[in-house]
Amino acid sequence: MVVDQSPRLDLVFHALAHPARRAIIRQLSGGERNLSELASPLRMTFPAATKHVRVLEGAKLVRRRVVGRQHLCRLRAAPLKEAMLWTEQFRRNWEARFDALDALLEEMKTEEMKPAEQPRTRRR
Amino acid sequence: MVVDQSPRLDLVFHALAHPARRAIIRQLSGGERNLSELASPLRMTFPAATKHVRVLEGAKLVRRRVVGRQHLCRLRAAPLKEAMLWTEQFRRNWEARFDALDALLEEMKTEEMKPAEQPRTRRR
DNA sequence: ACATCATACAACCATATGGTATACTAAACC
DNA sequence: GGTTTAGTATACCATATGGTTGTATGATGT
Numbered sequence A, B: 001m002v003v004d005q006s007p008r009l010d011l012v013f014h015a016l017a018h019p020a021r022r023a024i025i026r027q028l029s030g031g032e033r034n035l036s037e038l039a040s041p042l043r044m045t046f047p048a049a050t051k052h053v054r055v056l057e058g059a060k061l062v063r064r065r066v067v068g069r070q071h072l073c074r075l076r077a078a079p080l081k082e083a084m085l086w087t088e089q090f091r092r093n094w095e096a097r098f099d100a101l102d103a104l105l106e107e108m109k110t111e112e113m114k115p116a117e118q119p120r121t122r123r124r
Numbered sequence C: 001a002c003a004t005c006a007t008a009c010a011a012c013c014a015t016a017t018g019g020t021a022t023a024c025t026a027a028a029c030c
Numbered sequence D: 001g002g003t004t005t006a007g008t009a010t011a012c013c014a015t016a017t018g019g020t021t022g023t024a025t026g027a028t029g030t
Helices: A007-016 A019-028 A035-039 A046-058 A078-088 A096-113 B007-016 B019-028 B035-039 B046-058 B078-088 B096-113
Strands: A062-067 A070-075 B062-067 B070-075
Touching: A007 A019, A007 A046, A007 A078, A007 B007, A007 B019, A007 B078, A019 A035, A019 A046, A019 A062, A019 A070, A019 B007, A035 A046, A035 A070, A046 A062, A078 B007, A078 B078, B007 B019, B007 B046, B007 B078, B019 B035, B019 B046, B019 B062, B019 B070, B035 B046, B035 B070, B046 B062
Parallel strands: none
Antiparallel strands: A062 A070, B062 B070
């Protein structure tokens, strides 16, 4: 498992990487919306906005149901949970209180694995 | 604040959207690595790999320091925390036990704010 | 029946992305 | 001093992305 080959995460993170799509998600967190409602606050044409919705659908973040001439979209946040779980793996890397311990363990490991590498001092 | 205009999040989520870059982050979570170490497990040429490292640097997820001819990279996970906090906003949308309450609150809100909108029944 | 509304679809465009190959620079090693 | 070694820089390529305009379709309201 050298390269974390997870096309699902690719799609989800890519979907989140655009402000318009995050704005859509935000709107949908307030409940179901049709495409016009989703598009109107975005400073772009309607087709552009619906393309963003399609990207979100591709990532399984949005589900659409057609009612008459309206396409109602609803947030499916489960993939966000997956994304958050992936991110969560690295929590210890941003928790400051672990920094010193991390540094120590790291130096002990590098010393026994790669004796050539001298222990380094940490800044911050 | 219609469109969540946060270029930082753009960069972070985009950085996470590629398996090679997630693999690099994973490696760096085990401590400092030089570019060759980062590149070797990725099935691509060295220049391609260093481009990915640059993307991570652009998102402030990786910091590089030069020691002799080696470029040592270290994970800066703080931006991951930001990303996780953004995602966290929508936790209630994927927590099943809140679904019924969410639906109720949503219907109450839409009834008082937009009287034209008829309360919709929720599936699932 | 007709106009309007909500949306789709296609063509097109500029730029970004992800990759390659090749040539270059500078430190480390013998 | 010459050869690895580690990494950069440039040019190039195919495809993806994010946007536009214009046209079509089908449901709704009068």
